[in-house]
Amino acid sequence: xxxxxxxxxxxxxxxxxxxxxxxxxxxxxxxxxxxxxxxxxxxxxxxxxxxxxxxxxxxxxxxxxxxxxxxxxxxxxxxxxxxxxxxxxxxxxxxxxxxxxxxxxxxxxxxxxxxxxxxxxxxxxxxxxxxxxxxxxxxxxxxxxxxxxxxxxxxxxxxxxxxxxxxxxxxxxxxxx
Amino acid sequence: xxxxxxxxxxxxxxxxxxxxxxxxxxxxxxxxxxxxxxxxxxxxxxxxxxxxxxxxxxxxxxxxxxxxxxxxxxxxxxxxxxxxxxxxxxxxxxxxxxxxxxxxxxxxxxxxxxxxxxxxxxxxxxxxxxxxxxxxxxxxxxxxxxxxxxxxxxxxxxxxxxxxxxxxxxxxxxxxxxxxxxxxxxxxxxxxxxxxxxxxxxxxxxxxxxxxxxxxxxxxxxxxxxxxxxxxxxxxxxxxxxxxxxxxxxxxxxxxxxxxxxxxxxxxxxxxxxxxxxxxxxxxxxxxxxxxxxxxxxxxxxxxxxxxxxxxxxxxxxxxxxxxxxxxxxxxxxxxxxxxxxxxxxxxxxxxxxxxxxxxxxxxxxxxxxxxxxxxxxxxxxxxxxxxxxxxxxxxxxxxxxxxxxxxxxxxxxxxxxxxxxxxxxxxxxxxxxxxxxxxxxxxxxxxxxxxxxxxxxxxxxxxxxxxxxxxxxxxxxxxxxxxxxxxxxxxxxxxxxxxxxxxxxxxxxxxxxxxxxxxxxxxxxxxxxxxxxxxxxxxxxxxxxxxxxxxxxxxxxxxxxxxxxxxxxxxxxxxxxxxxxxxxxxxxxxxxxxxxxxxxxxxxxxxxxxxxxxxxxxxxxxxxxxxxxxxxxxxxxxxxxxxxxxxxxxxxxxxxxxxxxxxxxxxxxxxxxxxxxxxxxxxxxxxxxxxxxxxxxxxxxxxxxxxxxxxxxxxxxxxxxxxxxxxxxxxxxxxxxxxxxxxxxxxxxxxxxxxxxxxxxxxxxxxxxxxxxxxxxxxxxxxxxxxxxxxxxxxxxxxxxxxxxxxx
Numbered sequence: 001x002x003x004x005x006x007x008x009x010x011x012x013x014x015x016x017x018x019x020x021x022x023x024x025x026x027x028x029x030x031x032x033x034x035x036x037x038x039x040x041x042x043x044x045x046x047x048x049x050x051x052x053x054x055x056x057x058x059x060x061x062x063x064x065x066x067x068x069x070x071x072x073x074x075x076x077x078x079x080x081x082x083x084x085x086x087x088x089x090x091x092x093x094x095x096x097x098x099x100x101x102x103x104x105x106x107x108x109x110x111x112x113x114x115x116x117x118x119x120x121x122x123x124x125x126x127x128x129x130x131x132x133x134x135x136x137x138x139x140x141x142x143x144x145x146x147x148x149x150x151x152x153x154x155x156x157x158x159x160x161x162x163x164x165x166x167x168x169x170x171x172x173x174x175x176x177x
Numbered sequence: 178x179x180x181x182x183x184x185x186x187x188x189x190x191x192x193x194x195x196x197x198x199x200x201x202x203x204x205x206x207x208x209x210x211x212x213x214x215x216x217x218x219x220x221x222x223x224x225x226x227x228x229x230x231x232x233x234x235x236x237x238x239x240x241x242x243x244x245x246x247x248x249x250x251x252x253x254x255x256x257x258x259x260x261x262x263x264x265x266x267x268x269x270x271x272x273x274x275x276x277x278x279x280x281x282x283x284x285x286x287x288x289x290x291x292x293x294x295x296x297x298x299x300x301x302x303x304x305x306x307x308x309x310x311x312x313x314x315x316x317x318x319x320x321x322x323x324x325x326x327x328x329x330x331x332x333x334x335x336x337x338x339x340x341x342x343x344x345x346x347x348x349x350x351x352x353x354x355x356x357x358x359x360x361x362x363x364x365x366x367x368x369x370x371x372x373x374x375x376x377x378x379x380x381x382x383x384x385x386x387x388x389x390x391x392x393x394x395x396x397x398x399x400x401x402x403x404x405x406x407x408x409x410x411x412x413x414x415x416x417x418x419x420x421x422x423x424x425x426x427x428x429x430x431x432x433x434x435x436x437x438x439x440x441x442x443x444x445x446x447x448x449x450x451x452x453x454x455x456x457x458x459x460x461x462x463x464x465x466x467x468x469x470x471x472x473x474x475x476x477x478x479x480x481x482x483x484x485x486x487x488x489x490x491x492x493x494x495x496x497x498x499x500x501x502x503x504x505x506x507x508x509x510x511x512x513x514x515x516x517x518x519x520x521x522x523x524x525x526x527x528x529x530x531x532x533x534x535x536x537x538x539x540x541x542x543x544x545x546x547x548x549x550x551x552x553x554x555x556x557x558x559x560x561x562x563x564x565x566x567x568x569x570x571x572x573x574x575x576x577x578x579x580x581x582x583x584x585x586x587x588x589x590x591x592x593x594x595x596x597x598x599x600x601x602x603x604x605x606x607x608x609x610x611x612x613x614x615x616x617x618x619x620x621x622x623x624x625x626x627x628x629x630x631x632x633x634x635x636x637x638x639x640x641x642x643x644x645x646x647x648x649x650x651x652x653x654x655x656x657x658x659x660x661x662x663x664x665x666x667x668x669x670x671x672x673x674x675x676x677x678x679x680x681x682x683x684x685x686x687x688x689x690x691x692x693x694x695x696x697x698x699x700x701x702x703x704x705x706x707x708x709x710x711x712x713x714x715x716x717x718x719x720x721x722x723x724x725x726x727x728x729x730x731x732x733x734x735x736x737x738x739x740x741x742x743x744x745x746x747x748x749x750x751x752x753x754x755x756x757x758x759x760x761x762x763x764x765x766x767x768x769x770x771x772x773x774x775x776x777x778x779x780x781x782x783x784x785x786x787x788x789x790x791x792x793x794x795x796x797x798x799x800x801x802x803x804x805x806x807x808x809x810x811x812x813x814x815x816x817x818x819x820x821x822x823x824x825x826x827x828x829x830x831x832x833x834x835x836x837x838x839x840x841x842x843x844x845x846x847x848x849x850x851x852x853x854x855x856x857x858x859x860x861x862x863x864x865x866x867x868x869x870x871x872x873x874x875x876x877x878x879x880x881x882x883x884x885x886x887x888x889x890x891x892x893x894x895x896x897x898x899x900x901x902x903x904x905x906x907x908x909x910x911x912x913x914x915x916x917x918x919x920x921x922x923x924x925x926x927x928x929x930x931x932x933x934x935x936x937x938x939x940x941x942x943x944x945x946x947x948x949x950x951x952x953x954x955x956x957x958x959x960x961x962x963x964x965x966x967x968x969x970x971x972x973x974x975x976x977x978x979x980x981x982x983x984x985x986x
Contacts, residue, residue, distance in 0.1 A: 083311055083314070084232070084233075084235070084310060084311045085235075086235040087235055087236075112897055113897075113899070114235050114236060114237070114291070114897055114898075114899055115235025115236075115291070115899075116235065116479075118895070118897070118899035118901075119291075119479065119483070119899060119900055119901070119903045119904070120479075120903075120904060120906070122895070122899065122901055122907075123907075
């Protein structure tokens, strides 16, 4: 699975880069992140709970930062195993481009999944991945930038799970009409 | 009413009462099936029984670095967890396959396909076992995998089977690459190449019969119960071939065969999926032997679709050479066969590519050559015959698509080209270029009847008009006419060329007449829904004049049934049906001697009359079979042993060659790719017809599965080796909503060598149906220059065809 996109963040490039290296920020932004611990400057252990289609699984794995090029960008990659549910590995190459006071964050994601999540959830993977990326950047913008931006359908889709739960299925159905 | 009319009427009444061959007798087994009273493996509940479930690999290809079962064992209710380390000392971590390979029972060092069995958890109930599989921690190191069989034999391809990597001599000759299984060649290559070099017209196409799965509604399952005191093992299971399973279990367990009781109760569909031996059977047996209590294993749907035997995955480069006026001179085929991680296809042992060499089909093709290369990939193993005799659907697909492509190139009508090349009635028995002797056939009559009934000429006229209308932009619908004229080869088979693990492929029947004239017949075959309890009784009824309702047919218990090779490849009627007739005739011969003694006449003075022997010329002097049965036990002739029973082990002198003419009319919406089957007409010739209603039911079922395969059913893998068709969400299983209406018809050309002239039929509609549907789709797009369109023809793929042709504006 491959996915490219970009996100405008209302913050200077240096701030954005620093946030991308901040474990605490990452913990808040990674959807379903249960825990994340730094084991070195570029390595972390993470535990993430994800639901793809009918399969919900807890992944434990390693997150690595590489190609560090402050403040222009880096590559973040991860590999996790969800036991019987399967496994996932992948990474995102992140490029930061200044745009006045703000920063354009370009990302190119490559991911591979295997096991039950791939067998049952394959048709949902692309949608799920987009949603996860959307969730990540919405939260990231919210933390780093002064105001969260809601500008396109993709971000709208990126409604957090909690909010969706609160709204209930009737609300969500109404939204979709 | 004169005397003769009276006699005829009396005879007709007695014949009708027998419910013998040719009558539409209602299926006796349906009384229990339609009431939910069938007895399947999963219905079995034994005291103290435990349940097993597998830990399966999420990877397509990976090295196992460690397996930690401690968390699973700690879960209350878990009794044991088996891994390869437990099986290895017993020599059971690998088991032999029917194809001469070995197959991992539990993966030891590597996993070779996704969902491969890694550990077997045994617990007090199914739910605990399932929960515990998630607590077995397996550490993998992922390895590059091979999904595309065309990449298996590349020089830098990863070696999949390290267990046999140095063994360059396989079960079927030398291996060219560590990922190569066998090369099988037949026919005259030199002569074939020479014809092609000088031919007027040739066609060449890569025809893919894609990977799919038999997907019976009841999945594979077993219950093993080992009696430690007696040293006896009872194994209940979904076995299409129970006796073969008993022999295999004996060979791999070392238990003497007489101490193994294999029982196949009611089976909810097999279609080839339940021929082989699976890890679940072995693990339930080992579990029971180790723990001393019964162990049950039941596959779930995903496990069935992704781990037990698949079908097809044949990549067939098919060529025909012909004269300008459409006389086919030669056929050349190369097959790349994807067998998955282990060669576990279930063919007779000497036939690594099954009977693929029936690929010259219904045509008199003087010269041909076929070569098949089998390769390993990181996919589930198998290659079973899915509702067909061994690789016969693949063969029929190759020739029936190729003939269409040739007709297109010649600008000839596809039906006319077929008729021109048919084997003529007077050529039977016909020796094919690839080594078969076709027993009987009358193709011209069948084809004419089919074309007249469907109104072929009118359909082509309508199609021509529709095509013009399409070009003018007046319609967005494409009309396709699919034809298939197939010849099957079923009823394996003669001992000279058919065996499984050295056991010749005979089959058997044992018939016992009780003193009161009712009957029990026991068979070496095993019904999975074919209606054996109904049809075998009809054969016996006609042969010995006892009403079918007084005959009980029993199958599946290896302790009581005579040894037989089981039910698959449409072999039950051709082989065990023959055994039934021969055994019945033995009984009839003894009955005649008894009747002669009873009436104090010479045997030669008696003649058979429906249900009795009567004295020639004295119709009022007779003894019914019922009376004879009583006498057989209580007053046999002097020096004759009492009783009235017989057994026959029948070794067929030849296969049988059923055939059929199928036509499909299809309308395809070019904008959505949705294909609607307007008509489907199936004419089958299976020789003598035992029960027309059962035949019709078989044809309906086979056509439905053919429709599934051609129009959407597929086990697809992504590049990482994830299986993409492992649930009914993705795997197309047609319901009554999607299934077209079927029109059935027949001609009768008896088999000359079969005791009652019968051939197989249960699989014909599948074999003939798949190419018929594909030909209809291809025919619809042919005038637009689409070229060959690969199956499966689901709406998305057909939409893509329209897109590529620029038909969507």
